[in-house]
Amino acid sequence: MKxxxxxxxxxxxxEFAHLQLKNxxxxxxxxxxxxxxxxxxxxGIFAYVHNFDGAINKASNTIESNPENILAESLKNFGPFDLILTSIPATNRNTVEELQIRFSNVYSLLSRLEFEQHIFLSSVGIYPDMDGFFDESNHQTTHLNPKLLMAEEAMLKLPNTHVFRLGGLFGKQRIFAKYFEDRIVQTGDQPANFIHLEDVCGVLDQxxxxxxxxxxxxxxxxxHPxxxxxxxASAEKYGYKKPLGFQPENSFQKIVSGNKIxxxxxxGFKYPSPLYF
Known part of the structure; x- marks a missing residue:
């Protein structure tokens, strides 16, 4: 038992949690x-309500308290863990300050726990939107999304940590075509760098x-169709209306490779192409 x-x-x-309960x-x-x-x-999941964003004292610009210590003391009773999965986002909607606090708090918690393996879920959005082939060897940090890079670097300070940069995530009720009904599509000539929910869970399980x-x-x-x-293909499969038309304006040819893992x-991918989603 893991x-x-x-x-x-x-x-x-x-979804991954339910797969592990099934296992x-x-x-x-x-x-x-x-x-x-x-x-x-x-x-059947041992759940906690916890927000890693903390409470900021605007006068002193400090975090009011460190609830991560309390959570860590509780979780220590159940460890060591075989796997810790950190699925906390670093989005462009957040300021740099907000993300620094968020991932500092995550680090504070994880540094107090014992674990065999830690996986942080990031995004292929870290790579620039430009023509090119991108694999894990692209280390020119000046071209990488600074907020995602900051989050990854914070997590990589922890031992036994791996970063999964996920493509556009679809599956179940997330169906690509429904976001483009009765719309003019300007990104239609871009290659798709996507991944299916079931394949992410399959890779995590392996x-x-x-x-x-x-x-x-x-x-x-x-x-990468x-x-x-x-x-x-998605509209045909699920019965959604097709877009009103395609007027490609943002057609950079960005291809991200997932061959290494x-x-x-x-x-073996259950869905090797987004055409099958």
Missing amino acids: RILILGCGWLAE MNQVWATTTTEEKYHRLKND ALHKGLKETIYNLVTPE LKKEVIL AQELNY
Whole structure:
């Protein structure tokens, strides 16, 4: 039986949690809402309500308290953990200051816990929107998204940590075509750098049992059809209206490779192309 801790049990992480319960593993998870806390608890997950953004004293520009210490003391009773999955986002909607506080608090908690492996979920949005082929060897930090890079670097200060840079995430109710009904699409000529929910959970499950050798991995389907092809296939499959038209204005050819982790884990994608989502 494996012990898994999830920080930030959102849409993807909740799916992974249920997979691990099905596999007879134990799961602990944090969420920011009471509603999800009760749902997770009813599903057999040891849940906590916890917000890593902290409370800022605007006069002194300091965090009022450190609730991560309290949470760490509780979680220590159940460790060491076989895997800690951090699924807490670093979005462009947040300021640099907000993200510094958020990931400082995550680090504060994790530095107090024992674990075999830690995976932080990041995004291929860290790579610039420009023509090019991007794999994990692209280390020119001046071209990388500074907010995502800051979050990754904060997490990589922890031992036994790996970063998964996820492509655009779809599956279940997240259907690409529904976002473009009756709209003019300007990004249709871009290659799709997507990944299906089930494949992310599959890779995470294999990493849990096999371990990982490298530090940073892209999780993207092997095939990269154009986004307009994906929209049309998705609309046909699920019965959504097609876009009003395609007027490509942002057509840079950015392709992100996810070959490294597939080869290392010998992983066969359930959805090798977004056309099958």
